[in-house]
Amino acid sequence: MAETEQPQLYLVTPDRFELSTFKTQLEAVLAAHDVACVRLALASTDAAEIGRAADGLRDMCHARDVALVITDHWRLVRHHGLDGVHLTDGTRSLRDARADLGSDAIVGCYCENSRHAGMNAGEAGADYVAFGPMTPDPLLGKGEVADAELFQWWSQMIEVPVVAEGGLTRETIVSLRDHTDFWAVGREIWASDDPATALADLIA
Template sequence: MSDCRLYLVTPPRLDAAAFANDLKAALDACDVACVQLRLKDAPDDLVLRAIDILRPIAQEREVAFILNDRPDLAAQSGCDGVHVGQDDTPYREARRIVGADAIVGVTCHDSRHLAMEAGEAGADYVAFGAFFPTTTKEAKTKAETELLAWWAEMMTVPCVAIGGITVDNCRPLVEAGADFLAVCNGVWQHPQGPAEAVRAFNRVIVGA
Protein backbone atom coordinates (compact mmCIF):
# COMPACT_ATOMS: atom_id res chain seq x y z
CA MET A 1 0.00 0.00 0.00
CA SER A 2 1.34 3.41 -0.99
CA ASP A 3 1.44 6.42 1.34
CA CYS A 4 0.27 8.58 -1.56
CA ARG A 5 -2.85 10.69 -0.99
CA LEU A 6 -5.28 12.68 -3.08
CA TYR A 7 -4.97 16.47 -3.44
CA LEU A 8 -8.07 17.99 -5.05
CA VAL A 9 -7.89 21.17 -7.13
CA THR A 10 -11.13 23.01 -7.78
CA PRO A 11 -12.23 23.95 -11.29
CA PRO A 12 -10.81 27.36 -12.33
CA ARG A 13 -14.35 28.78 -12.50
CA LEU A 14 -17.19 27.74 -10.25
CA ASP A 15 -20.34 28.79 -8.43
CA ALA A 16 -19.23 28.09 -4.87
CA ALA A 17 -22.74 27.53 -3.51
CA ALA A 18 -23.51 24.95 -6.19
CA PHE A 19 -20.04 23.39 -6.04
CA ALA A 20 -20.33 22.86 -2.27
CA ASN A 21 -22.40 19.71 -2.76
CA ASP A 22 -19.83 18.20 -5.12
CA LEU A 23 -17.08 18.99 -2.64
CA LYS A 24 -18.97 17.39 0.24
CA ALA A 25 -19.62 14.28 -1.84
CA ALA A 26 -15.97 13.99 -2.82
CA LEU A 27 -14.60 14.49 0.69
CA ASP A 28 -17.12 12.12 2.28
CA ALA A 29 -16.38 9.35 -0.22
CA CYS A 30 -12.84 8.37 0.82
CA ASP A 31 -9.44 9.74 1.86
CA VAL A 32 -8.49 13.23 0.64
CA ALA A 33 -5.54 15.14 2.09
CA CYS A 34 -6.06 18.59 0.71
CA VAL A 35 -8.28 20.90 -1.35
CA GLN A 36 -6.80 23.78 -3.32
CA LEU A 37 -9.14 26.60 -4.32
CA ARG A 38 -7.93 27.76 -7.71
CA LEU A 39 -9.99 30.63 -9.11
CA LYS A 40 -7.89 32.25 -11.81
CA ASP A 41 -8.50 35.95 -12.56
CA ALA A 42 -11.48 36.12 -10.18
CA PRO A 43 -12.05 39.34 -8.21
CA ASP A 44 -11.10 39.28 -4.54
CA ASP A 45 -14.69 39.43 -3.30
CA LEU A 46 -15.63 36.35 -5.31
CA VAL A 47 -12.57 34.47 -4.04
CA LEU A 48 -13.34 35.39 -0.44
CA ARG A 49 -16.98 34.35 -0.83
CA ALA A 50 -15.87 30.99 -2.23
CA ILE A 51 -13.48 30.55 0.70
CA ASP A 52 -16.25 31.32 3.19
CA ILE A 53 -18.44 28.62 1.63
CA LEU A 54 -15.90 25.91 0.85
CA ARG A 55 -13.21 26.22 3.55
CA PRO A 56 -15.46 25.02 6.41
CA ILE A 57 -16.51 21.97 4.36
CA ALA A 58 -12.87 20.88 4.09
CA GLN A 59 -11.72 21.86 7.56
CA GLU A 60 -14.68 20.22 9.31
CA ARG A 61 -13.49 16.97 7.69
CA GLU A 62 -9.85 17.61 8.71
CA VAL A 63 -8.87 18.23 5.10
CA ALA A 64 -6.38 21.06 4.54
CA PHE A 65 -7.77 24.01 2.55
CA ILE A 66 -5.20 25.84 0.45
CA LEU A 67 -5.60 28.92 -1.74
CA ASN A 68 -3.81 29.23 -5.06
CA ASP A 69 -1.58 32.27 -5.71
CA ARG A 70 -2.81 34.65 -3.01
CA PRO A 71 -1.04 34.45 0.36
CA ASP A 72 -2.64 37.74 1.40
CA LEU A 73 -6.18 36.42 0.99
CA ALA A 74 -5.20 33.05 2.46
CA ALA A 75 -3.90 34.71 5.60
CA GLN A 76 -6.93 36.93 6.13
CA SER A 77 -9.55 34.27 5.47
CA GLY A 78 -8.44 31.35 7.64
CA CYS A 79 -7.05 29.08 4.92
CA ASP A 80 -4.52 26.45 5.96
CA GLY A 81 -1.98 27.67 3.44
CA VAL A 82 -1.15 28.82 -0.05
CA HIS A 83 0.24 27.36 -3.27
CA VAL A 84 2.48 29.62 -5.34
CA GLY A 85 3.78 29.25 -8.88
CA GLN A 86 7.07 30.43 -10.29
CA ASP A 87 5.38 33.57 -11.62
CA ASP A 88 3.47 34.29 -8.42
CA THR A 89 4.56 35.60 -5.01
CA PRO A 90 8.07 34.28 -4.24
CA TYR A 91 8.22 31.54 -1.59
CA ARG A 92 9.90 33.67 1.10
CA GLU A 93 7.37 36.48 0.72
CA ALA A 94 4.48 34.01 0.78
CA ARG A 95 5.87 32.43 3.94
CA ARG A 96 6.23 35.84 5.58
CA ILE A 97 2.60 36.65 4.82
CA VAL A 98 0.95 33.39 5.88
CA GLY A 99 3.24 32.63 8.81
CA ALA A 100 5.43 29.79 9.99
CA ASP A 101 2.59 27.37 10.76
CA ALA A 102 0.78 27.59 7.42
CA ILE A 103 1.34 25.29 4.45
CA VAL A 104 3.28 26.77 1.54
CA GLY A 105 3.66 24.69 -1.62
CA VAL A 106 5.61 25.66 -4.71
CA THR A 107 5.21 24.79 -8.39
CA CYS A 108 8.53 23.52 -9.75
CA HIS A 109 7.45 22.33 -13.24
CA ASP A 110 9.98 19.68 -14.36
CA SER A 111 12.97 21.33 -12.65
CA ARG A 112 15.11 19.54 -10.08
CA HIS A 113 16.92 22.81 -9.45
CA LEU A 114 13.75 24.79 -8.65
CA ALA A 115 12.51 21.98 -6.43
CA MET A 116 15.75 21.78 -4.48
CA GLU A 117 15.74 25.56 -4.01
CA ALA A 118 12.16 25.49 -2.75
CA GLY A 119 12.79 22.56 -0.45
CA GLU A 120 15.90 24.12 1.02
CA ALA A 121 14.03 27.40 1.55
CA GLY A 122 11.43 25.60 3.63
CA ALA A 123 8.55 24.77 1.29
CA ASP A 124 6.14 22.22 2.72
CA TYR A 125 5.86 20.48 -0.65
CA VAL A 126 7.01 20.85 -4.24
CA ALA A 127 4.76 20.23 -7.25
CA PHE A 128 5.98 18.64 -10.48
CA GLY A 129 4.13 18.55 -13.80
CA ALA A 130 2.47 18.39 -16.16
CA PHE A 131 2.67 14.60 -16.37
CA PHE A 132 -0.13 14.26 -18.92
CA PRO A 133 -1.94 16.60 -21.31
CA THR A 134 -4.31 18.90 -19.42
CA THR A 135 -7.07 21.30 -20.36
CA THR A 136 -7.19 22.95 -16.93
CA LYS A 137 -4.28 25.29 -17.66
CA GLU A 138 -1.59 25.75 -20.26
CA ALA A 139 1.22 23.45 -19.16
CA LYS A 140 4.65 25.02 -19.52
CA THR A 141 6.56 21.80 -19.06
CA LYS A 142 6.23 18.04 -19.46
CA ALA A 143 7.46 16.05 -16.49
CA GLU A 144 8.51 12.38 -16.45
CA THR A 145 7.91 9.78 -13.75
CA GLU A 146 11.67 9.41 -13.26
CA LEU A 147 11.62 12.85 -11.66
CA LEU A 148 9.28 11.61 -8.94
CA ALA A 149 11.43 8.53 -8.33
CA TRP A 150 14.59 10.64 -8.04
CA TRP A 151 12.95 13.10 -5.67
CA ALA A 152 11.47 10.36 -3.48
CA GLU A 153 14.87 8.71 -3.16
CA MET A 154 16.88 11.89 -2.53
CA MET A 155 14.60 14.24 -0.59
CA THR A 156 12.29 14.23 2.42
CA VAL A 157 10.12 17.19 1.33
CA PRO A 158 6.85 15.77 -0.07
CA CYS A 159 6.18 16.01 -3.80
CA VAL A 160 2.91 16.54 -5.63
CA ALA A 161 2.29 15.23 -9.14
CA ILE A 162 -0.04 17.36 -11.25
CA GLY A 163 -1.31 17.64 -14.79
CA GLY A 164 -3.99 15.61 -16.55
CA ILE A 165 -4.08 12.89 -13.88
CA THR A 166 -6.95 10.42 -14.07
CA VAL A 167 -7.90 7.14 -12.45
CA ASP A 168 -6.67 5.35 -15.56
CA ASN A 169 -3.19 6.91 -15.77
CA CYS A 170 -2.21 7.59 -12.16
CA ARG A 171 -0.71 4.24 -11.11
CA PRO A 172 2.82 4.90 -12.53
CA LEU A 173 2.96 8.18 -10.58
CA VAL A 174 2.01 6.45 -7.34
CA GLU A 175 4.52 3.67 -7.95
CA ALA A 176 7.26 6.21 -8.78
CA GLY A 177 6.88 7.80 -5.34
CA ALA A 178 4.49 10.73 -5.59
CA ASP A 179 3.31 11.75 -2.13
CA PHE A 180 0.19 13.43 -3.50
CA LEU A 181 -1.80 13.32 -6.73
CA ALA A 182 -3.22 16.75 -7.59
CA VAL A 183 -6.40 16.17 -9.57
CA CYS A 184 -8.97 18.52 -11.08
CA ASN A 185 -10.95 17.28 -14.08
CA GLY A 186 -10.15 13.67 -13.20
CA VAL A 187 -12.49 14.06 -10.22
CA TRP A 188 -14.99 16.80 -11.07
CA GLN A 189 -15.64 15.56 -14.61
CA HIS A 190 -15.55 11.84 -13.81
CA PRO A 191 -18.44 10.16 -15.65
CA GLN A 192 -19.71 8.56 -12.43
CA GLY A 193 -19.34 11.71 -10.36
CA PRO A 194 -16.73 13.07 -7.94
CA ALA A 195 -17.50 10.65 -5.10
CA GLU A 196 -16.87 7.59 -7.25
CA ALA A 197 -13.75 9.26 -8.68
CA VAL A 198 -12.29 9.73 -5.19
CA ARG A 199 -13.06 6.12 -4.29
CA ALA A 200 -11.51 4.90 -7.55
CA PHE A 201 -8.31 6.92 -7.03
CA ASN A 202 -7.98 5.53 -3.54
CA ARG A 203 -8.41 1.98 -4.82
CA VAL A 204 -5.49 2.54 -7.20
CA ILE A 205 -3.37 4.06 -4.42
CA VAL A 206 -4.05 1.18 -2.05
CA GLY A 207 -3.24 -1.36 -4.75
CA ALA A 208 -0.05 0.29 -5.98
Protein backbone atom coordinates in the same frame (compact mmCIF):
# COMPACT_ATOMS: atom_id res chain seq x y z
CA MET B 1 10.34 -4.10 4.94
CA ALA B 2 7.33 -2.04 5.91
CA GLU B 3 4.57 -1.61 3.33
CA THR B 4 4.94 1.57 1.30
CA GLU B 5 2.50 4.25 2.42
CA GLN B 6 0.05 5.15 -0.32
CA PRO B 7 -0.04 8.73 -1.65
CA GLN B 8 -2.68 11.00 -0.15
CA LEU B 9 -5.42 12.79 -2.08
CA TYR B 10 -5.15 16.50 -2.75
CA LEU B 11 -8.18 17.98 -4.53
CA VAL B 12 -7.92 21.01 -6.83
CA THR B 13 -11.13 22.95 -7.45
CA PRO B 14 -12.24 24.01 -10.93
CA ASP B 15 -11.01 27.45 -11.98
CA ARG B 16 -14.63 28.67 -11.99
CA PHE B 17 -17.74 27.28 -10.37
CA GLU B 18 -21.14 28.15 -8.95
CA LEU B 19 -20.55 27.97 -5.21
CA SER B 20 -23.67 26.19 -4.00
CA THR B 21 -23.44 23.53 -6.72
CA PHE B 22 -19.75 22.93 -6.16
CA LYS B 23 -20.15 22.70 -2.39
CA THR B 24 -22.59 19.81 -2.93
CA GLN B 25 -20.11 18.06 -5.22
CA LEU B 26 -17.20 18.61 -2.88
CA GLU B 27 -19.14 17.43 0.14
CA ALA B 28 -19.92 14.17 -1.68
CA VAL B 29 -16.27 13.63 -2.56
CA LEU B 30 -15.07 14.38 0.98
CA ALA B 31 -17.68 12.00 2.39
CA ALA B 32 -16.55 9.20 0.08
CA HIS B 33 -12.76 9.62 0.17
CA ASP B 34 -9.99 10.33 2.65
CA VAL B 35 -8.70 13.71 1.41
CA ALA B 36 -5.72 15.50 2.92
CA CYS B 37 -6.02 18.90 1.28
CA VAL B 38 -8.23 21.00 -1.00
CA ARG B 39 -6.83 23.79 -3.16
CA LEU B 40 -9.06 26.72 -4.08
CA ALA B 41 -7.85 27.42 -7.61
CA LEU B 42 -10.20 30.07 -9.00
CA ALA B 43 -8.97 31.90 -12.08
CA SER B 44 -10.68 35.09 -10.84
CA THR B 45 -8.66 38.06 -9.63
CA ASP B 46 -11.66 39.49 -7.77
CA ALA B 47 -10.75 39.35 -4.09
CA ALA B 48 -14.41 39.46 -3.04
CA GLU B 49 -15.34 36.54 -5.27
CA ILE B 50 -12.36 34.49 -4.11
CA GLY B 51 -13.15 35.36 -0.51
CA ARG B 52 -16.76 34.20 -0.81
CA ALA B 53 -15.58 30.89 -2.21
CA ALA B 54 -12.95 30.53 0.51
CA ASP B 55 -15.49 31.22 3.24
CA GLY B 56 -17.95 28.83 1.62
CA LEU B 57 -15.51 25.92 1.50
CA ARG B 58 -13.50 26.53 4.68
CA ASP B 59 -15.88 25.20 7.32
CA MET B 60 -16.77 22.15 5.21
CA CYS B 61 -13.11 21.25 4.84
CA HIS B 62 -12.14 21.97 8.43
CA ALA B 63 -15.08 19.95 9.76
CA ARG B 64 -13.43 16.92 8.14
CA ASP B 65 -9.90 17.92 9.19
CA VAL B 66 -9.01 18.71 5.57
CA ALA B 67 -6.59 21.57 4.92
CA LEU B 68 -7.76 24.34 2.57
CA VAL B 69 -5.10 26.26 0.63
CA ILE B 70 -5.43 28.88 -2.06
CA THR B 71 -3.61 29.32 -5.35
CA ASP B 72 -1.18 32.27 -5.31
CA HIS B 73 -3.23 34.80 -3.29
CA TRP B 74 -1.32 34.37 -0.06
CA ARG B 75 -2.41 37.77 1.25
CA LEU B 76 -5.95 36.35 1.60
CA VAL B 77 -4.90 33.38 3.72
CA ARG B 78 -5.07 35.00 7.16
CA HIS B 79 -8.20 37.04 6.44
CA HIS B 80 -10.22 33.97 5.46
CA GLY B 81 -8.80 31.49 7.94
CA LEU B 82 -7.14 29.29 5.33
CA ASP B 83 -4.31 26.87 5.94
CA GLY B 84 -1.86 28.11 3.36
CA VAL B 85 -1.02 28.82 -0.25
CA HIS B 86 0.03 27.00 -3.42
CA LEU B 87 2.39 29.19 -5.46
CA THR B 88 2.64 28.88 -9.23
CA ASP B 89 5.48 31.36 -9.83
CA GLY B 90 8.32 29.10 -8.75
CA THR B 91 10.18 30.61 -5.81
CA ARG B 92 9.61 34.28 -6.71
CA SER B 93 7.06 34.94 -3.95
CA LEU B 94 7.87 31.99 -1.70
CA ARG B 95 10.03 33.81 0.81
CA ASP B 96 7.58 36.71 1.09
CA ALA B 97 4.67 34.31 1.57
CA ARG B 98 6.55 32.35 4.23
CA ALA B 99 7.62 35.49 6.07
CA ASP B 100 4.05 36.80 6.12
CA LEU B 101 2.24 33.56 6.96
CA GLY B 102 4.72 32.11 9.43
CA SER B 103 6.04 28.63 9.92
CA ASP B 104 2.70 26.99 10.68
CA ALA B 105 1.10 27.78 7.32
CA ILE B 106 1.34 25.44 4.36
CA VAL B 107 3.39 26.94 1.54
CA GLY B 108 3.63 24.75 -1.55
CA CYS B 109 5.26 25.45 -4.89
CA TYR B 110 4.52 24.27 -8.43
CA CYS B 111 7.78 23.60 -10.26
CA GLU B 112 6.64 22.19 -13.62
CA ASN B 113 9.14 19.45 -14.51
CA SER B 114 12.28 21.09 -13.16
CA ARG B 115 14.52 19.40 -10.59
CA HIS B 116 16.39 22.67 -10.17
CA ALA B 117 13.24 24.64 -9.43
CA GLY B 118 12.11 21.95 -7.02
CA MET B 119 15.36 22.01 -5.10
CA ASN B 120 15.33 25.81 -4.95
CA ALA B 121 11.78 25.70 -3.57
CA GLY B 122 12.74 23.16 -0.93
CA GLU B 123 15.75 25.23 0.11
CA ALA B 124 13.55 28.36 0.30
CA GLY B 125 11.21 26.69 2.76
CA ALA B 126 8.44 25.08 0.70
CA ASP B 127 6.43 22.46 2.58
CA TYR B 128 5.94 20.56 -0.66
CA VAL B 129 6.77 20.82 -4.34
CA ALA B 130 4.41 19.87 -7.16
CA PHE B 131 5.58 18.57 -10.51
CA GLY B 132 3.49 18.32 -13.65
CA PRO B 133 1.78 18.01 -15.95
CA MET B 134 1.70 14.23 -16.04
CA THR B 135 0.29 14.26 -19.56
CA PRO B 136 0.68 17.08 -22.12
CA ASP B 137 -1.35 20.11 -21.06
CA PRO B 138 -0.67 23.61 -22.40
CA LEU B 139 -2.30 25.11 -19.29
CA LEU B 140 0.16 23.45 -16.92
CA GLY B 141 3.49 23.64 -18.66
CA LYS B 142 5.38 24.22 -21.87
CA GLY B 143 4.38 20.96 -23.49
CA GLU B 144 6.89 18.87 -21.55
CA VAL B 145 5.64 16.39 -18.98
CA ALA B 146 7.03 15.49 -15.57
CA ASP B 147 8.05 11.88 -16.11
CA ALA B 148 8.33 8.97 -13.72
CA GLU B 149 12.13 9.32 -13.55
CA LEU B 150 11.80 12.77 -11.97
CA PHE B 151 9.57 11.44 -9.20
CA GLN B 152 11.76 8.40 -8.64
CA TRP B 153 14.84 10.59 -8.30
CA TRP B 154 13.05 13.06 -6.00
CA SER B 155 11.70 10.36 -3.69
CA GLN B 156 15.16 8.83 -3.34
CA MET B 157 17.16 12.04 -2.94
CA ILE B 158 14.92 14.73 -1.42
CA GLU B 159 12.89 14.71 1.80
CA VAL B 160 10.46 17.49 0.85
CA PRO B 161 7.06 15.93 0.02
CA VAL B 162 6.16 15.84 -3.67
CA VAL B 163 2.82 16.21 -5.45
CA ALA B 164 1.97 14.82 -8.89
CA GLU B 165 -0.57 16.92 -10.78
CA GLY B 166 -1.99 17.64 -14.19
CA GLY B 167 -3.70 15.03 -16.35
CA LEU B 168 -3.42 12.07 -14.01
CA THR B 169 -4.44 8.74 -15.54
CA ARG B 170 -4.70 5.25 -14.12
CA GLU B 171 -1.41 4.46 -15.85
CA THR B 172 0.49 7.35 -14.28
CA ILE B 173 -0.99 6.55 -10.89
CA VAL B 174 0.22 2.95 -11.12
CA SER B 175 3.68 4.02 -12.28
CA LEU B 176 4.15 6.67 -9.56
CA ARG B 177 2.38 5.24 -6.53
CA ASP B 178 5.70 4.40 -4.82
CA HIS B 179 7.34 7.72 -5.71
CA THR B 180 4.93 10.52 -4.83
CA ASP B 181 3.33 11.71 -1.61
CA PHE B 182 0.14 13.26 -3.03
CA TRP B 183 -2.12 12.97 -6.07
CA ALA B 184 -3.48 16.40 -7.02
CA VAL B 185 -6.78 15.62 -8.70
CA GLY B 186 -8.96 18.28 -10.30
CA ARG B 187 -10.18 18.42 -13.87
CA GLU B 188 -9.91 14.64 -13.99
CA ILE B 189 -13.12 14.39 -11.94
CA TRP B 190 -15.09 17.65 -11.84
CA ALA B 191 -16.51 17.33 -15.36
CA SER B 192 -18.20 14.11 -14.30
CA ASP B 193 -21.82 14.01 -13.15
CA ASP B 194 -20.54 12.03 -10.13
CA PRO B 195 -17.07 13.28 -9.13
CA ALA B 196 -16.87 10.95 -6.11
CA THR B 197 -17.29 7.90 -8.33
CA ALA B 198 -14.96 9.34 -10.97
CA LEU B 199 -12.28 9.69 -8.29
CA ALA B 200 -12.87 6.13 -7.10
CA ASP B 201 -12.47 4.87 -10.67
CA LEU B 202 -9.28 6.88 -11.18
CA ILE B 203 -7.51 5.59 -8.08
CA ALA B 204 -9.05 2.10 -7.96
